[in-house]
Each structure stands twice: as C-alpha cells, then as structure tokens.
Amino acid sequence: MRKQFILLLVLACWGAGTWGAVPHEKKYADYVNPLMGTLSEIQLSTGNTYPAIARPWGMNFWMPQTGKMGNGWAYVYDHYRLRGFKQTHQPSPWINDYGQFSIMPVVGNKITEEERASWFSHKAEIAKPYYYSVYLAEHDILTEITPTERAAFFRMTFPESDESRIVIDAFDRGSYIRILPEENKIIGYTTRNSGGVPQNFKNYFVILLDKPLEYYAVWKDGKLCEGKELTDNHVGAIIGFKTRRGEKIHARVASSFIGFEQAERNLEELGELDFDGVKAEGEKVWNKVLGVFEIEADLDQMRTFYSCLYRSVLFPRMFYEYGADGKPIHYSPYNGKILPGYLFTDTGFWDTFRCLFPLLNFAYPAMNAKIQEGLLNTYKESGFLPEWASPGHRGCMVGNNSASVVSDAILKDITPREYHLPLYEAMLATANSCHPKIKSTGRYGYEYYNKLGYVPYNVGIKESAARTLEYAYDDWCIAQVGKKLGRPQAEIDLYLKRSQNYRHLFDPEHNLMRGKNEDGTFQSPFNPLKWGDAFTEGNSWHYTWSVFHDVQGLIRLMGGNQNFVGMLDSVFQVPPLFDDSYYGGVIHEIREMQIMNMGNYAHGNQPIQHMIYLYNYAGEPWKAQYWLRQTMDRMYRPTPDGYCGDEDNGQTSAWYVFSSLGFYPVCPGSDQYVLGSPLIRKARIHLENGKEIVITASDNRADTPYVKELKLNGKTYGKNYLRYGDLQKGAVLNFRMDNKPDRKRGIGIQAYPYSYSE
Template sequence: MSFKKSFLLFFVLSVSLSVTAQEVNTPTDLTEWVNPLMGTQSTFNLSNGNTYPSISLPWGMNCWMPQTGKMGDGWAYTYTSTHIRGFKQTHQPSPWINDYGQFSIMPVTKHVFDEEKRSSWFSHKSEIAKPYYYSVYLADHDVTTEIVPTERAAMFQMTFPSSDSSFVIIDAFDKGSYIKILPNEKKIIGYTTKNSGGVPANFKNYFVLYFDTPFTSSNTWHGKTLAKDTLEYKANHVGAMIGFKTKKGQKIRVRVASSFISPEQAELNLQRELGNDDFNTLQQKAKAIWNQQLSRLEVEGGSPEQVRTFYSCLYRIMLFPRKFHEVDAQNKTVHYSPYNGQIADGYLYTDNGFWDTFRAVFPFFTLMYPELNSQIMQGLVNTYKESGWLPEWASPGHRDCMIGSNSASLIADSYLKGIRGYDIQTLYEAVLKNSEQEGPLSSVGRKGVSYYNKLGYVPYNVGINENAARTLEYAYADFTISQLAQALQKPKADVQKFTKRAQNYRNLFDPQTKLMRGKNQDGKFQQPFNPFKWGDAFTEGNSWHYTWSVFHDVQGLIGLMGGQKTFVSMLDSVFTMPPVFDDSYYGFPIHEIREMQIMNMGQYAHGNQPIQHMVYLYNYAGAGWKAQSRLREIMNKMYKPTPDGYCGDEDNGQTSAWYVFSAMGFYPVCPGTQEYVLGSPLFRKVSMHLENGKTFTIEAPGNNDNNVYIQNCQLNGQEYNNTFIKHSDILQGGTLKLDMSNTPNQQRGTKPEQLPFSVSAKK
C-alpha cells in the first residue's frame, strides 16, 4: 500500500470513529512528515519563522537552498516569491546575521548570467522540498533542478529541454571572488569571500565542481561583462557560464564540494563524500541518515498536523550549530579558525546564538545527543584557545549580537549531566574570565561587568543598554557557574562568590509593581517606568516578559511577589492584559512586537525567547494544571506545519525545541539542574531512544484535544506526584504514564517537595 493510500485510510478511520485527535500511525519514513518550508513565509516586518528550506544533512557544514532573494539579501528564500535566481550554498543561521561562504549554481536556456535576467518563474506546485532532496521546475528555462546533499558536498541533476543554448551559471558572488574553468577535465574551481562579518582577512570558501557532460562553450564573467574565451578571472564579482547542446530530457549532473581550508581539501571532501555514487544512491543515503536521527523520537496518537509539526520542528533542531571542521588527508579532524585565520586540529561548531539556544536546544542535545554535545564542548575549548573568549553568537566567528554570557549555561549543563570527553578545566577558566571582563565585542564577555560585580546589577543610567536583561541573565549564568565550581571541587570561595551573585536578580525587583525594573547607579529605580516598554532596560521584550527570567530561583521570585497566590495572579495577568506596547526605544514596532500583538494572547510573546519558559512556572506555585491548559493552547495555536507555521523567529532550533520538549510533556526550565518540569504531552505515546541504548517512554493513553490535564502519574509503575522528572530517571529508561482528563487535578503536585528545583528551596 502506498504512503498516500495508508495516510488516507487512517484519516477516514479516525473521522468515522470520531476520535478527537484523528490519531494516525507514524510511517517508518519519518522524512515524509518533515516540511522544510515551515516558517518560510516571512518578511522583515513579520516573521513566521524566518527560515529557509535547508537541503542538508544533520548539523552538516554546508546547506543548499533555492535562492529567491537578491545576492546579499538575508531573506534569501521567501515563500511568497515567484522567481528563483539560483541554488545557493548557504551557511546563514538567520536573516539578521546573514550569510557567508556562499555561491550559487543556476541552469538556464538563455544566453544570460545576470541574476535578474537569469531568474525564472516557479510554482510551489512543482516544487518538492525534503530534508535530503529538493526539486523544482524552472518554467522560463524548461529545466528541472534536483539537489541531494552530503555534509560538505552535493550533487545536482538538471533535466534540460532540446536546446543548443543550454548553460549552467556559476556565481561566486561579490566582495572578492575567483573562478577558473578546466574544460578538458569538465571541472570548475574557485572561491568566494562574501560574508557578513566574523571572519579574518584571509577567509575564503573554496569550491570545486565536476560535470558529467563535456562543455560546448566555456566563459567567465565579471560584474555584468562576459569575458569571452577567458577561462580564469579574479575580481570583485566573478562567475562562469558553461554551455551545452542538449536533447530533450537530457540530464546534466554536477558534483560539487567546498572547503574553508584549501582547494585541495575541497577536492578531498568531494571524493570522500560523493565518491562514485550516482544521484539515486546519494539520495537514499541522505534519506537514511535523516531517518536514523529523526527516529530517535517516535510519536504515536496525534493528528496528522501534530505529527507533521513535531518532525518538522525536530528537523530544525538538527541544523544548527553546524560543523565547521573537516577531515584531512591523514584522516585527522581539522578546521580553519574564523578567529585567527589558522588551520588547527579538532572540532569546531558555529552558527549559533546562545542567547536563544541555551534554553532548550542545548538541553535537548545533552539529553538526546550527548556525543554531539561533547564535540560542541571540544569546539568551545578550541574557540577559547584561538580567540581568548567563549562565543556567544558565532557566525562563523564572534558576532556583535544579543547579550548575556550564556555559554556558561551550556558548559555547566553538559558537565553536570555527565557528558565528558573535553577539557572542562579550560572551559572553567574561560567562564571565570567571562565573569570578570568585557570582551572585544559587547556580546562577548560581560558588558557592564564592573558595575555588575560591584553593585550587583548593571545600572540603567550609565549608557549600557538592555541593562536589566543583562543583570538577570548574568545572575542565572552565575548560578550555573556556582554549580559547576561545586562539581569540579573548586575553592569554596569560588562557589560562594557565584552563589551570592546568583541572587543579584533581587536587586532589580520592584515591590511596588512586582516586576523587574531598571535601577540607576545611585540605587534608585529608573523613572518613569512603563512595564510595556520594549527594549531600553530589556532585550527584545518588556518587563512583563523578563520578570520571569529567574530560572534558578523561582521560589525566591515567588517570595518577592508575596506568595503563590500573587505569583499565579501575575502569571495569569500576562495572558489577560491587552497586547499594548511602547515602541519608543526602537522608533517603530519591531517584528517581535507585532507578532505578540496579533496572537491574541495578551502580553504573552512566544515568538521571542525570554518568555518561552514562563508557562511552566505555574508548577512552582502548585498550579501545574494551569500550565497544562496553556501549553496545549500554545502548541495548537502557535505552531503549524505550514509556511506561516511559527509565531516569530525560529532561531537556530530554539522555538522548535520548545515545541518538541513540550509535545513530549516536559521542559528544561533551568539548564544546570537535573530536572525537567512537567507540562501536558501532545501525543498518546512518545518513545525516546537514548544514545545509551535505553528507551524512555511517555504514555498518555487517554490523551486527546479535550483531555489536557494530568489527573495521576506513575513512574515505572509507582505513583509519582512530582511536577518534574529527573534527568537520571530518563537515562535509566522506563515509562512515565500519565492519566489524562478534561478536568484539572488541583491537588496534585502542591507539596513543597513535589515542586521543581529552586535555590531558595533546595531539596
């Protein structure tokens, strides 16, 4: 039976049985549930994900994408576009960060190479986008282009019409590029230097292409000039135009690879990853790799839309951070350092903003992909040795973006959850340096650290923007450092210092408004105070969003607010207030503001990261049932497996990781501890196939769209009343069984010992 027929059968049966969830059995080929176009219907003014279809392998060094935007446009693929200009090798983590190491390939049947003139109409109806394969019909050229990726290489298969004017355009982009054609070898080599920052002066992405068809013409071009009979060119913007005489249905295949190290390494990457495999073999290999990774999580008992959303989000988690290392001729792992321009040994990962991803992406790796996590930690050691600093936003080197010193969270969470294989002593040295110094960029080290360490907060009136947000994030980072110091048996003075600093969040709590508020250097709160003002003292949010950023001591925050009842009321207020805002700091409504405003959930701004953990905080006040209801509402309302499927920037897997964790039924509110806070699982069954060979299963047999509340819970057959699950319990394998109901159990999980971890209420 075909997939489509089996899908239809399950759908018809579910409707006829009036099952609310329209339950389906998930097929073996999980890639069929992934929609790489989820989140691509985005603009500068409104983000529905700000994603692009990444045709790649999990965490692969290179991605490929159809390019609809102009060269240099961060919105390189948008769903509403009508034309494709080329198929680009990309390393872009975000349209706001933009791209580097980029060049493109474009088949045409006209004597054109300029990106405007060569562009072609296309339709999503003739487009196939899968993680491991992409195909589209270019109407203006009557050419179908197909791509299949490996980690550092790819194969193109282009089906041409009958024409004596068939060409393949190679565009090495501007800002300094080189191209050379070797017709006798059916080969092109070159490099691109186009980037958006974060690279040394000697940065190059070297590429090599081999064609399976002899050239009938070979020309380079530069700018808008065709350099006839010129086989080599170096200038600001160069490319190649290779001609063929084709028959109808003739396929021309191109094998392409690149390297940040050298042309020779690009050749090696091509031979090693493509070998003599044909297009279909490479496609099947890529599909198998994706299925192997996706099948680590198996879900049952959800609607087709929920299953599709789940695996589309899981795919997004597996794209970043990307590998920046390669394997040399001696089979040694090496990398070009974007920090000092040298070739060095070892792993390196990049294209990640830890301000976003410390919250759920990296905790997901520590749980499901500890070996990957260990390699990333080794890469952090290398980054520190090569640059003198830990990265906070790398693409591929340090970028001046966002705030905090959240690398401490990644490192502590990794070590405290038992992941080894890296130099933790060097990383501890690095986090200590981060806690005492400002870096060469405002996003590296700690901006305002001298004020923070002296006063216990970053003042509002000393010219340091987003000061309150910095204070709150530094305090959390200090908690993770204190935990790491204790685990490493560091001097007691270290532990005590960071334990004390972890309480610095208290310095910004305003008892009058019960909210976090900027404070001046003289100790007085900033005036006037508008809790709806975005930015200013906060980062891409307002006080109603950032007040909850006390991940490590929610009980302390509850105490400041006056107890559980007031705390719950404050949480409720986030959803019941109108979506008013003050955008005067920015001068216009930034897209995050607009995304909050249009979602009809009050001040709840799920489209950005600071508030994403907030719903789980109901558990800390003995009102977990309220979290369960809200979580289902958010999952069902704000996520769809469609081009407009996110409610804001997807951000390197973070918004996706929130969904994947929440759909499984728990969330890492405080990385650096051993606990995940319980929510309301979306499926009737989730099987977590762990790297240690064990399987942990979450069963909710009575689950449906109405039964969102946990009535009772059993862990491995024993009654379990905690509102959290421990990391160690999951790693041992077993079953967490939840009895779901359409009415809340307001008595479950209300005793102090049943609540999640807080510093102020250590168990």
C-alpha cells in the same frame, strides 16, 4: 491452482513483514516540511526560515534562492521566481550569510540574477531535508539537489537545445573563478560575508561535471570576459552544452574554508554513489536522527513535531573538515589559522541555551560532546567562549549564556572529562571580561556587575536589566560546575552570591523587574509595557521571569504563591499593549505578540518561552497544562506560516519537541525537567546509551489538556518534575489526561521543581 497458492503465500509473507527478512524502515523525514516558517518578511516573522537542504549539523546547506544577492530573506514562500541554488551558511536573516555562491541551469546566455531568474510553482517543487527538486518553467529544466555534510550532487534535466547553460555565481565583495575545460571542472572562491571573519577568509569551491564542456566563459559584473580565469569584485562562469530533451547533466560540488585541495578532499564524501545513491543515503541518515523519537499523534501534530525536530538538529553547524589523515581540522574564523580539532558555529546562545542545547544533551549527547570540544577551541583561539557565532564572534544580543551551555553538558557528564577544567576556566575568564570590539562577547558591564551586583541603567550600557538577570543565572551555572570540580569554597560562594543579584532589580511596588541606576534608585519613569530599554526584545512582563535557577526566591519577593500566580495570570489577561518608543517603531517581535490573542504573552520570542511552566513552582500545575496546550495548538503549524515568530536556530522548535512530550528544561544546569501537558498519544525515545523512554497519554484529545494521573515506572508519581538521571536509565511514563483540572495533584512544596533558595 498451484500458481494461486504460491501467490497467496507470497502475499502472506509480505503482509507479515517477513519478505526478504527486511524490516520496514520508518520514514520520519517524510513528515518534515522544510518550508515551514518561510512565509516571512521583515515586518512579520512566521519563522524566518528557509528550506535547508542538508545533513544534520552539516557544514554546508543548499537552498533555492528567491531573494537578490545579499538579501537575508533569501527564500520567501510567496515569491515565485528563482534566481539560483545557493550554498548557504545563514543562521538567520538578521545575521545574514557567508561563504555563499550559487549554481543556476538556464537556456541561453542569461547571466545576471534578473536575466536567469525563472518562474516556478510550489506544485512543481519537492522539498525534503535530504532532497530538493523544482521545475524552472522559463528554461524547461528540472533541477534536483541532494547533499552530504560538505558536498552536494546536482542533477539537471535539460530540454533539447544548443544553448543549455549552467551559470556559476561567486557573488560580490571579492571573488575568483577558473574554468578547467580539460577536466570538466570549475573552481573558485567567494569572500562574501556579513562579519565574523578575519581578512584571509575564503570559501573555496569545486564543481565537477559529468559531460564535456562544449562552451565556457568567465564573466564580471554580469558581462562576458575573455579567458578562463578571473578575479574581481563580482565574477562567475557560464558553461554550456548541446542537449537532447530529457538529457540529464550531473554536477558534483564541494567547498572548503581551508583551500582548494581540501575542497577536492571534501568532494570525496560523494564517493562512488550516483545521485539516487546519495539521496538514499541522506534519507537514511535523516530517518536515523529523527527516529530517535518515535511518536504517535494526529497527522498534523506528527508533521509539526518532525518539522520542528528537523530544525532542532541543523544548528550549530559543523565548521570542521577532515584532513588527509582523516582527523578533524578547521579554519579558525577567530585568528585565520588552520588548526586541529572540532569547531561548530552559527548559533546564538541567548536563544539556544534555553532548550535547544538541553535537547542535544537529552537525545544527541555524542554530538554535543564534539560541540563542547569546539567551544574550548573557540576559547583557545580567541580568548572568549562564543555567545553569538557566525562564523566568528558577532555583535548580537546580550548575556553570557555560554556558561549555561557549557555547564549543562559538564554537569550531565556529556563533555569529555579532560575538558571539564579547561572549560570551567574558560567560563571564569569569559564571565570577568568583555571582548574589546564585540560587546556581546564576554560580559559587557562586568565591572559594574561585579562591584554593584547589577549593570546600571544610566551608564550608557543598553538593556542593562536583561544583562543583569542573565548574568545572575549564568553565575549559578558556574557555581554548580565549581562544586562538581571541587573548586575552593570561597570561589563557589562568590558565584552563588552573585546568582542572587536578580534581587537588586526587583521592584516591590510593581512586582516586576526594573532597571536600576548607579546610585541605587530605580529608573524613572517606568512603563512595564515598554519594549527594549532596560530589556532585550521584550518588556518587564516578559523578563521578570528570567530567574531560571531560583523561582522560589522570586515567589518570595512577590509575596508568596498567590501573588506569583496572579502575576503569571496577568501576562495573559493584560491586553497586547506596548510601548515601542525605544525602537522608534513596531518591531516584528511586538507585532507577533499583538496578533496572537494571548494578551502580553510573546511566545514568538525567547525570553518568556519558559514562563508557562512556572505555575508548577507555585502549586497550580493545571494552569501550565492549559496554557501549554493552547500554545502548542494555536502557535505551531506544519505550514509556511507555521511559527509565531523567529524560529532562531532550533530554539523555538525544540520548545515544541520537549513540550509535546510533556516536560521541559526550565533551568539548564539542573537535573530536572518541569512537567507540562503531553500533546502526543504515545512516544518511544531511543537514548544513545541503549535505554528507552516510553511515554503514553491515555484519553489524550484536544479537549483533555489536564493531567489526571502520572505513573513513573508503574508507580503513581506526584511531583511536578522529572529527573534527567531517572530518564537516562530508561523509564515508562503513563499520563492519564482529563478535561477537568486536578486541583489536588502537584500542590505541595515537596512536588515543586528545584530552586536555589530551597
């Protein structure tokens, strides 16, 4: 009887959560599917992602490699052979990789990619943000990886064999390898990159084994060579052991862009922990970062939300290391020097200015403060703010959207004050110049833009209308910072005037934006469905809405709310017709629009992702609520084909994170979020300042996308936007959802979000 009483007491304490006074840790990372979006190819992207096994914003990621060396599609879900486990810094298959090398356990002297490749099954694969495991069937080896920010721990379980081996591949285009058998160590460097680096670029790596090397050799171009050291186009090493079945061999791995000594220092991130200790630490880090958002929704919605949030905190990646004094230092991909301070890379602002960086400002401001310091360092080292960095300036996309990224952080007082003026000066310099070699950095065509108010269509500058529209918004951003810093009024007025340059491209005949020639005539002929040409990865139906800062000005140009809403409606009503002649064939972005059965709405690419929210500016917010819910429900899944286009460094993911909470930053640089339709039932957001935002959405189901009522801090709230400052103080948002639109709520001009013209 006494034993039964004790047992019941123990069970009661455990059930009440008091066992050992240890609270239950919520494992948000368990909802994440790192394979979301990996079923992609050149012709059709369902994300163009790979399973990034990493720490949040980590310098080095690790991934299983199904593709051949140099293939940007390095892991594709429906491929069934693994060639290695690669340290990667790839932000996108279109940008490709740099600083890459791989490790592959095998049985026998199988060196080349084809020789060492092994069949595997997703049923024998575990992918979590902080841990990856897979069974290599042809070698009978279980491989596990768990990383830190700059190092990683491998655990390889071998069969019984006299020829258990590990192949280290430093890749081609110039590499070095050296075996130190007395230290159970291999060091080397790789220079394989896809651009954006100076001549002295190297990624130095060190691999430390916990078992004495019983066999070792270096190799070149897949063939064994004599000696312990080798430098050539494509070199590597192979080391070996005799193993009993089930024997585990551990490898500690780290790398550095600074040198071998720094790589050894980075190896210290693993500390004295064993594999499971590093794995547990990684899980804890991820749960803390993801746990900023506690949400309650359907299981698949939970999985999609946290998978998207995981993607949102991978990039931009750290490109700094900690020196002997514990202070941040970095190798500069802009001038090849070793310099103090933070640096971040691997993001394209054409994508991520829209809501990825606003998400950092909202939920992770301390990290973005470091990123802003890193942007200033980029300017100091190159003379320009970056637009697409990987790791240095890359020739990709259009716009000067660093102005948006910098201004939003300054205006929200996230950037340290000592960097406000230097970053403002960097914005001015970048806005009035163009990189001599990389036309996507700075403002290509700025001379025309500053003189005429637009970049002409017929002067040899491609995608001129897209550039003009984005430059105009960026000028508004510059003006807002100028106001905050008390700059001369003439300077502020200049950029405010330029912020209205979007008007030059508006064609009242079509109610659309259109390229304009140097003499002031519109481009002719004009096909609103033509992708590219005057626009970037989209057509006029997509880019016309790129007036983030002055939607009311655009509404007036279109003739008022009714016409504006009609044009918004038409995006969904026009069939998915297109003209691909600019590209000479159907690019994947076109195909992704075509197959989604949402007319000409192309959510798989970034230019139109804010468009649905614009119904709020014209008095019909219920249409935004309907189409937002359609987009979330139909275009996102926590599966390998889970995205409707390129995920793009967290932007498409951050759209889902914001939208599922019920609001979105249409105009970064303003203090407003435009309201939508919350997908979640409940959310608790833990802000860095210690405050909390609590969101509830009663009666929220698939058939109730419409907002019947919203209360803010207990009071009925009728506006179509929320303010950043109000939310940062802590707030309670109570949505009441319905299956019918409320055509009386949010219809007056006093409810409309910010526009410069108002």
